Amino acid sequence: MRRTLICALLTMSSAAFGQKIAVAGEKLYTAGGDHQDGKPGVVLIEDGKVIGIAEGNRIPDGYQRIEAAYVTPGLIDAKTTAGISGEYNIPADQDQDEETDPNTADVRAFDSFNPSERLIEYINSYGVTTIQVAPGLANPVAGQAAIFKTRGPSSALMTADDMAVKPISAVVFDLGESPKQVYGKRNKPPSTRMMTAEIIRKALLDAQAYQKKWEDWNKSDKKDPAKQPASDLKLESVSRVLSGELPAIINAYREDDIATALRLAREFKLKPVISSATEGYLMRDALKTSGASVLAGPTLQRLDGLETMNATLENAALMADVGIPLALMTGYESYVPKNRVLLFEAGVAAANGLGFERTLRATTIDSARILGIADRVGSLEKGKDADVVLYDGDPFEYTSHVTAVLVNGKITYQASGGK
Amino acid sequence: MLRFAASAVAVFISFQLVVSQTSGPTQASSGQELLVIRGAKIYPVSGPAIERGILTVRGGKIEAVGSESKVAVPKGARVMDATGKVIIPGIVDTHSHIGIGSRPSVPANEDVSEGTGPIQPALRALDAIYPGDPGIRMALSGGVTTANIMPGSGNVMGGQTAYVKLRGRTIDEMLIPGTIGGLKMANGENPKHYGRENQAPMTRMEITALARKEFTKAQEYKRKWEEYNKKVAAGDKDAKAPDRDLELEPVVQVLEGTRIVQHHTHRADDIMTVVRLSEEFHFRVVIHHGSEAYKVADELAKRKIPVTLTIVDSPGGKLEATQAEFEAAAILDKAGVKIAVNTDDFINSSRFLLREAALTIRGGLSEATALRALTINAAEMLDLQNHVGTLEPGKDADFVVLSGNPFSVYTKVLETWIEGEKVFDRSRPEDLRYATGGFQIANRYPKLMQSSMKGAQ
Numbered sequence: 001m002r003r004t005l006i007c008a009l010l011t012m013s014s015a016a017f018g019q020k021i022a023v024a025g026e027k028l029y030t031a032g033g034d035h036q037d038g039k040p041g042v043v044l045i046e047d048g049k050v051i052g053i054a055e056g057n058r059i060p061d062g063y064q065r066i067e068a069a070y071v072t073p074g075l076i077d078a079k080t081t082a083g084i085s086g087e088y089n090i091p092a093d094q095d096q097d098e099e100t101d102p103n104t105a106d107v108r109a110f111d112s113f114n115p116s117e118r119l120i121e122y123i124n125s126y127g128v129t130t131i132q133v134a135p136g137l138a139n140p141v142a143g144q145a146a147i148f149k150t151r152g153p154s155s156a157l158m159t160a161d162d163m164a165v166k167p168i169s170a171v172v173f174d175l176g177e178s179p180k181q182v183y184g185k186r187n188k189p190p191s192t193r194m195m196t197a198e199i200i201r202k203a204l205l206d207a208q209a210y211q212k213k214w215e216d217w218n219k220s221d222k223k224d225p226a227k228q229p230a231s232d233l234k235l236e237s238v239s240r241v242l243s244g245e246l247p248a249i250i251n252a253y254r255e256d257d258i259a260t261a262l263r264l265a266r267e268f269k270l271k272p273v274i275s276s277a278t279e280g281y282l283m284r285d286a287l288k289t290s291g292a293s294v295l296a297g298p299t300l301q302r303l304d305g306l307e308t309m310n311a312t313l314e315n316a317a318l319m320a321d322v323g324i325p326l327a328l329m330t331g332y333e334s335y336v337p338k339n340r341v342l343l344f345e346a347g348v349a350a351a352n353g354l355g356f357e358r359t360l361r362a363t364t365i366d367s368a369r370i371l372g373i374a375d376r377v378g379s380l381e382k383g384k385d386a387d388v389v390l391y392d393g394d395p396f397e398y399t400s401h402v403t404a405v406l407v408n409g410k411i412t413y414q415a416s417g418g419k
Numbered sequence: 420m421l422r423f424a425a426s427a428v429a430v431f432i433s434f435q436l437v438v439s440q441t442s443g444p445t446q447a448s449s450g451q452e453l454l455v456i457r458g459a460k461i462y463p464v465s466g467p468a469i470e471r472g473i474l475t476v477r478g479g480k481i482e483a484v485g486s487e488s489k490v491a492v493p494k495g496a497r498v499m500d501a502t503g504k505v506i507i508p509g510i511v512d513t514h515s516h517i518g519i520g521s522r523p524s525v526p527a528n529e530d531v532s533e534g535t536g537p538i539q540p541a542l543r544a545l546d547a548i549y550p551g552d553p554g555i556r557m558a559l560s561g562g563v564t565t566a567n568i569m570p571g572s573g574n575v576m577g578g579q580t581a582y583v584k585l586r587g588r589t590i591d592e593m594l595i596p597g598t599i600g601g602l603k604m605a606n607g608e609n610p611k612h613y614g615r616e617n618q619a620p621m622t623r624m625e626i627t628a629l630a631r632k633e634f635t636k637a638q639e640y641k642r643k644w645e646e647y648n649k650k651v652a653a654g655d656k657d658a659k660a661p662d663r664d665l666e667l668e669p670v671v672q673v674l675e676g677t678r679i680v681q682h683h684t685h686r687a688d689d690i691m692t693v694v695r696l697s698e699e700f701h702f703r704v705v706i707h708h709g710s711e712a713y714k715v716a717d718e719l720a721k722r723k724i725p726v727t728l729t730i731v732d733s734p735g736g737k738l739e740a741t742q743a744e745f746e747a748a749a750i751l752d753k754a755g756v757k758i759a760v761n762t763d764d765f766i767n768s769s770r771f772l773l774r775e776a777a778l779t780i781r782g783g784l785s786e787a788t789a790l791r792a793l794t795i796n797a798a799e800m801l802d803l804q805n806h807v808g809t810l811e812p813g814k815d816a817d818f819v820v821l822s823g824n825p826f827s828v829y830t831k832v833l834e835t836w837i838e839g840e841k842v843f844d845r846s847r848p849e850d851l852r853y854a855t856g857g858f859q860i861a862n863r864y865p866k867l868m869q870s871s872m873k874g875a876q
Contacts, residue, residue: 087735118741122733281857282864299856300732302765304524312856336736336766344732347828352855398777398828 021045021409022063023388025071028053031365032379037357043071045386048409052382066411068403070395072360073380074129074387076367077342078295078327079249079275082119083133083148084112087338093117096136096332098143099182102190102199106233107143109133110167113160115151119339124152125413126343127389127402130368130377132169134275136332137178137251140190140199144237145170145249147373149387152405152412165373170273171241173200173250173264175257177305197260204268207238241270247372249295253278253307262290273370276331278311281318293325293370296362298340299348301333316362317353327367328359347396359396385409453477454839455492458502459820464794465809474506476816479838484810507790507825508810509564509817509837510772511797513727514681514707514761517769518568518583518593519544521552524765532571533578537610537620538633540602541666542578544568545590553858555585558769559843560854562819562832563762565595565798565807566769572605572683573612575620575629579603579669580681582801584817586837595803601705602673604630605683606692607739627692634700637670644671673702679802680704685739687711694722705800707761710740713747716754725800726751727759728792729766730775745782752788759797760789770854777826786826 028041035041035053042054044063059065086093095112098104113133123131134145147166151158161167175196184191190199213229220227240246248270250261258274262283265272272290274280276297280287287294296316303311312318320326328349330340342363350359368378376385386409393400405413454476461472463484473490475482483490492498521528530547533539548568558566565584570577580600583593606626614621620629643661650658672678682693685708694715697704706712709726712719719726728748735741751758760776762769776789784792798808806815820834832854835843844850852858 087733087741088738089736090738119733119735279860282860300768300771302524303522303768304765306523306525309523310857310860312852314855333736336740337731337733338735339733341732351828396828398774399780399826401781 019047020063021386021406022054022059022065023071023390023406024057024059024065024067025069025390026057027070029070029072029360030380031073031361033381043380043386043388045388045406045409048386050380050382050384050386053380066390066404068390069393070391072127072389072391072395073364073378074389074405074407075127075342075346075363076130076327076371076378077123077128077330078132078367078371079134079145079329079331080131080339081133081136081332082123082131082339083114083117084109085136085332085338086114086117087119089335089338097138097182098135099138102139102179102183103141103203103234104135104139104143105141105171105203105235105237107135108146108168109135109144110146110160110164113146113148115158115160115163120150121153121155123339123341124150124405124407125402126341127391127395127405128342129387129389129405129407130165130373132371134170134172134249137174138182140174140179140196141203141238142172142174144168145172147371149407150412152407154414155407155410155412165376168246169371170247170249171237173248175250175252175260176254176307193257193260197264200264201267203234203238204242204264207235207242208268210235211239211242242268244271247271247273249273249275251275253297255279255282257307258283259286262286262292265290265292275329277319278308278315281312281315282310284319284322284324287319287324288322293327294319295327295329295370296349298330298345300340300345301331313348313352316349316359317355320354320358320362325366325370326362327370328362343395343402347398350396356396451478453482453493453496455496455498456501456506457487457492457498458500459504459506461506461810462508462790462825463810464508464790465811472506474810474818476839479816479840481810481812481814481816483812501820504833505821505823505825505830506810507562507819507821508794508808509819509835510562510793511759511801511803511807512558512563512566512762512764512769512772513705513759513797513800514729515558515566515568515764515769516571517554517558517566517764518548518550518552519570520765521549522554532573534573534612537575537613537626537629538666539570539574539578540576540633540669542570544570544578544581544600545594548581548583548590548593550588550590550593553853554764554769556843556850556853556858558764559585559835560832560845560850561768561770561772562821562835563769563772564817564819564835564837565803567601567681567801569601569603569681572603572609575604575606575610575626576633576670577603577605582803584837586840586842595806598803599672599678601679601681601801602669603681603683606630607683607685607689608737609683623689623692627696630696631699633670634674634696637667637674638700640664640667641671641674674700676703679800681707683707685710687714689739690715691718694718694724697724708740708763709747710743712756713744713750714742716751716756719751720755723757725757725759725796727761727797727800728779729761729763730778731766745778747782748779748789748792749783752784757796757799758788758792759800760792761797773825773830773832774828780826790825
C-alpha cells in the first residue's frame with residue numbers, strides 16, 4: 001500500500017529532477033571533509049557524484065533542491081544476506097547457504113544475488129545504500145562476498161552487475177554453532193568446533209601449497225606448459241586471502257570462537273575481520289591487540305542459540321571504547337522478520353553507549369574503510385558517489401522517518417507527504 | 420508462606436543469578452505503608468498526562484493519582500522523588516512465550532508447541548511455565564508487568580493460555596487470581612506443518628474443519644451438561660452426570676464467553692475465517708499478529724473484534740507476513756478497531772515492547788493511542804481492565820518509571836513495579852545486565868561489567 005503509492009509518486013518525481021541536485025540539511029553530517037557535522041549545509045550533486053558542500057542553506061542557481069532536518073551519507077550494511085536470502089523464506093528464494101560441502105570457497109554471493117529482491121528495496125527505504133552481501137552461516141569456508149549498491153522502490157530494474165561495487169570483496173569463514181549443526185545432524189564433518197577449525201586450517205594450508213606451486217612454476221625459466229599447476233578455484237579463492245588481496249571475514253559469536261578466529265589469523269598471518277562478534281566485548285583486548293576489525297552483529301536479533309545468550313546492547317560501544325575499528329552489520333535472519341534494518345540497529349547502538357557520531361561513522365565512513373570502498377562511499381565529499389539519506393528528525397529515533405534516499409545521485413526512495 | 424517454600428525450590432534452579440536477585444531484598448510498599456512517588460510526568464492513560472504528578476500506593480494498590488499541587492502527602496508516607504522522570508502504567512503483553520519457551524532456546528527448554536496433534540485444548544500453558552526463565556527478567560527490564568503466556572501456533576487449538584504477573588517463583592504466584600486464561604488457536608501456515616508428514620491439517624480447509632468439529636463437539640457436551648443440570652435442578656436424584664471431558668471443558672468456556680479465543684492469524688482471508696467461525700459459534704476473539712488485518716479493517720471494526728499486532732522490523736520470513744506494514748496500526752485505529760501491540764517474545768524481545776509501539780507511531784499512530792495499545796487496550800483483550808492497564812485508584816500498583824519520552828530510543832526503563840513492589844531497578848548492576856545483556860556471564864567479568872555501568876543511568 002505504502003510501497004505502491006510511493007512508487008507511483010517517485011517515478012514522476014525522479015524523472016522531474018535534472019542532473020544537478022542540491023540536498024540541504026538543517027543538520028548535515030558529511031562524515032568527512034571540512035564541513036562541521038551537525039551544522040546546516042548543502043550537498044551539491046552532479047552526474048551522480050558529490051561535487052562539493054556548500055555551508056549554510058543557500059543553493060547555487062540551476063540545482064533542484066530537496067531538503068530535510070537531517071542529512072547523512074548513505075548507510076553501509078557491512079554484512080548481510082539481503083538479496084541472496086529472500087523475504088518469502090521458501091526453498092525457491094533461499095540461496096545463501098550451499099550446505100553440500102563444508103568448504104565452498106569457490107562460490108560467490110554475486111551468483112546468488114537477486115537484484116529484484118524486495119528486501120533490498122525495503123532496506124533502501126531505510127537509508128541503506130551499500131551492502132556487503134556474504135554467504136550464510138553453514139560452511140566453515142563459506143565463499144566469496146560481494147558489495148552492491150541498493151535499489152529502491154523507485155529505481156529502474158537493474159542487473160547485479162549494474163549494482164556491484166565489488167563483485168568479490170572478501171572470503172567468508174564460519175565458526176560456532178551453525179556449521180556443526182548443519183553437518184553434524186547428517187553425521188558429516190564438522191560435528192564439533194574442533195573439526196570446523198581443522199577444515200579451515202586445512203583449506204589455508206592447501207592454499208599455501210597451491211600458492212607455492214604457482215610461484216615455483218612462475219619462477220621457472222621455461223614455464224613448461226606441461227608442468228603448469230592445475231587451476232583450482234577453491235584454492236585460488238583461499239590463496240587470495242593469504243596474499244592479502246582479499247580480507248578474511250571470520251564469523252564468530254562466542255568468546256572462544258573469536259579466540260579461534262584470532263588464532264587462525266595469527267597462524268596464517270591474516271588480517272582478520274571478525275563478523276557478528278556477539279561476545280566481542282569480552283574479547284576486546286585480544287581483538288585490539290590482533291589488529292582485527294569488527295563487523296558488529298545486530299543486537300535486536302533473537303537470542304536463539306547458546307552462542308548469543310550473552311549478547312549486549314553495549315557491545316559496539318565497549319569495543320569502540322578501546323579503539324577497535326568498527327562497522328555495524330545486520331547479518332542473517334532465519335524467520336520473522338526476515339531482515340534486520342541497519343538504521344534500527346544503529347539506533348540501539350547509539351542509545352547504548354556508542355553515541356550519535358560514532359554510530360554514524362560505524363555505519364558510513366568507518367564501515368567503508370573496513371570494506372575497502374572509502375574511495376567511493378562512506379562520506380559526502382567531493383568526488384564521491386552521491387549516496388545521501390534525508391530524515392525528518394534524529395535518524396536514530398524510532399519515530400523519525402527517512403524522507404528520501406539517493407543512490408548515485410538518483411532518488412531511489414521518497415516518502416509520500418505526511419507519512 | 421509461599422515465598423519461603425519457593426526459595427527452597429529455587430536452589431535447584433540452574434540460573435543462580437536469577438535466584439540471587441529475585442530472592443534479594445525487594446523494595447515494597449509492604450502492608451499498609453503509604454508510598455508516594457512525586458514529581459514525575461505521569462501518563463495515567465485513563466486521562467490526560469499530568470506534568471508534575473503524584474502517585475500514591477498502599478497495599479499493592481493505587482490510592483491516588485493526580486497533580487502534585489492537588490494530592491496531599493500524608494504524614495509518615497515514604498516519599499520518593501521522581502522529578503524529571505516519566506511514569507506509565509505497567510505494560511501488558513497480550514502475546515508472549517516467555518517462561519514456556521525459556522532461554523536459552525535449546526530443545527530441553529522447548530515447551531511451546533505440542534506437535535503431536537492439531538487439537539490440544541486440554542493443555543495448559545501454566546504446566547510448562549518456568550518462572551526462572553531469564554526472559555521474564557528481561558521482560559521486566561522492558562517495563563512489562565502483565566503477560567498472556569501462550570502455547571505456540573503449530574496447532575489449530577494450542578491450549579489454554581495463562582494470564583500472569585511477571586513476579587514470583589512459582590506459577591501460582593505468577594497467575595492472576597480469578598483468571599482462567601484464553602484459548603490459543605491458530606490458522607494459516609503454521610498448523611499446516613502436519614501436512615509435511617502427510618497428516619491433517621494439510622490445507623486451510625482442514626484447519627477450519629478441525630476447529631469447527633471441535634466447537635460442534637463442545638456444543639454437544641455443553642448441551643449434555645445443561646440437560647443434566649436441569650434435571651438436578653428439578654430434583655431428579657437419578658440424573659447421571661456426563662463424563663467430564665478435559666478437552667471440551669475449556670472450549671465450552673469459550674462458547675459461554677468466559678474464555679476468550681486468542682487467535683494467531685495473519686492473512687486477510689485467514690482473518691475472515693476466524694471472523695466466520697466466531698459468528699458461527701458466537702465466541703469472543705482477539706486477532707493476534709494480524710499482518711493483513713489492515714486490509715479488512717472495516718470488517719473487524721463493525722464486529723468490534725480487536726487486533727493485537729506483532730510489529731516486525733521487516734516484512735517476510737514467511738509468506739503470510741510479507742504484507743506486514745508499520746502503518747497497519749494507524750489504519751486499523753482510524754477504522755475504529757481496538758489495537759494492542761505485543762512481543763510474541765521470542766519473535767521480539769520483551770525488552771523492546773515500547774520500541775514496537777514506537778514503530779507504530781512511525782507508521783502514523785498517535786502517541787496516545789500507542790500508549791493505550793500497550794496498556795488498557797491490551798488489558799481489555801484479556802478481561803483484565805479492572806485490575807491493570809491504567810493508573811487509577813483501586814487498580815494494581817503496576818507502573819514503569821522511565822528516564823524520558825516513552826517512545827524515544829534514548830529513553831531507559833529505570834524501574835518496574837508490580838503491585839507496589841519494585842521488581843526491576845536499572846541502578847542495580849545485576850538488573851542492568853538483563854536490560855542490556857550479559858546477565859549469564861556478569862559474575863565472571865565483574866570489572867568489565869562495572870566499566871559498562873557508566874552508561875546505565
